Amino acid sequence: xxxxxxxxxxxxxxxxxxxxxxxxxxxxxxxxxxxxxxxxxxxxxxxxxxxxxxxxxxxxxxxxxxxxxxxxxxxxxxxxxxxxxxxxxxxxxxxxxxxxxxxxxxxxxxxxxx
Amino acid sequence: xxxxxxxxxxxxxxxxxxxxxxxxxxxxxxxxxxxxxxxxxxxxxxxxxxxxxxxxxxxxxxxxxxxxxxxxxxxxxxxxxxxxxxxxxxxxxxxxxxxxxxxxxxxxxxxxx
Numbered sequence: 001x002x003x004x005x006x007x008x009x010x011x012x013x014x015x016x017x018x019x020x021x022x023x024x025x026x027x028x029x030x031x032x033x034x035x036x037x038x039x040x041x042x043x044x045x046x047x048x049x050x051x052x053x054x055x056x057x058x059x060x061x062x063x064x065x066x067x068x069x070x071x072x073x074x075x076x077x078x079x080x081x082x083x084x085x086x087x088x089x090x091x092x093x094x095x096x097x098x099x100x101x102x103x104x105x106x107x108x109x110x111x112x113x114x
Numbered sequence: 115x116x117x118x119x120x121x122x123x124x125x126x127x128x129x130x131x132x133x134x135x136x137x138x139x140x141x142x143x144x145x146x147x148x149x150x151x152x153x154x155x156x157x158x159x160x161x162x163x164x165x166x167x168x169x170x171x172x173x174x175x176x177x178x179x180x181x182x183x184x185x186x187x188x189x190x191x192x193x194x195x196x197x198x199x200x201x202x203x204x205x206x207x208x209x210x211x212x213x214x215x216x217x218x219x220x221x222x223x224x225x226x227x
Contacts, residue, residue, distance in 0.1 A: 004157075031213055033214065033215075040219060042118075042120075042204060042217040042218055042219040042220050043158075043204065043215075043217040044217070045215070045216075048213075048214050050213075090157075090158065092158075096213070097213045098213060099146045099208045099213050100146050100163075100165040102148060102160045102163055103213070103215060104160075105150075105157045105158040105159070107156075
C-alpha cells in the first residue's frame with residue numbers, strides 16, 4: 001500500500017539532545033511537509049520541500065532542521081535550541097507544489113521531554 | 115499572511131442531529147480550501163476540497179461544504195451525524211499557487227448516542 005510512514009511513533013528526549021524524526025513516502029510525491037500539532041493550536045508548518053535538495057522554512061522553523069537528499073525521505077531534526085519540543089509531529093506529502101493538490105498525512109510521532 | 119478561524123472549538127451533538135462547523139479565512143486572492151478529519155487514533159485524512167467551480171462541494175461520508183466568497187467562509191455541514199463522526203475537524207487554506215497549508219485550530223466533535 002502506498003502511503004507515508006513516520007517513525008518512531010513515540011519518542012523521548014533528554015534536555016539538550018538532538019533527535020531525528022523519520023518520514024518516508026512511497027507515493028512518488030515531489031512535495032513534503034512537516035507540521036507540529038499542539039492542543040488548541042491546530043497544525044503549524046515547520047518546514048517544507050518542493051523537490052529533492054531544496055527546502056523552505058515554514059512558520060515555526062526555529063530550533064528545527066531538515067534535509068531532502070532523496071525524494072522519498074524528509075527527516076526532521078529537533079535540536080536542543082527548540083525550547084518547547086514536546087508536541088505531536090506530522091509529516092505530509094503532495095503530488096506537486098501546486099496549490100490544488102491535497103496533502104496526505106502520516107500517523108505522526110509524539111515527542112516528549114524526559 | 116493568510117489565517118484561518120474555526121470558532122467552534124468543541125461541539126457535542128446527539129446522533130441524527132444536523133452539523134455545521136464554521137470556517138473563515140483571511141486572504142483576498144484565489145484560495146484553495148480543504149476540510150480534514152482526524153478520527154481518534156488515526157491519521158489526518160481529506161474530507162473534501164474546493165478549488166473552483168460549483169461552490170457547494172461534496173465529500174466523503176455525507177459531508178458537504180459551501181464556499182461563500184463574499185463572506186470568506188467555507189462551512190462544513192452534514193444533515194445527520196453518526197456516532198462514528200466523532201473526531202477532530204480541521205479547515206485549511208492555501209493560495210492558488212502555493213501548496214503549503216494554513217490550518218485552523220480545529221473543532222472537536224463529540225457525537226453521543
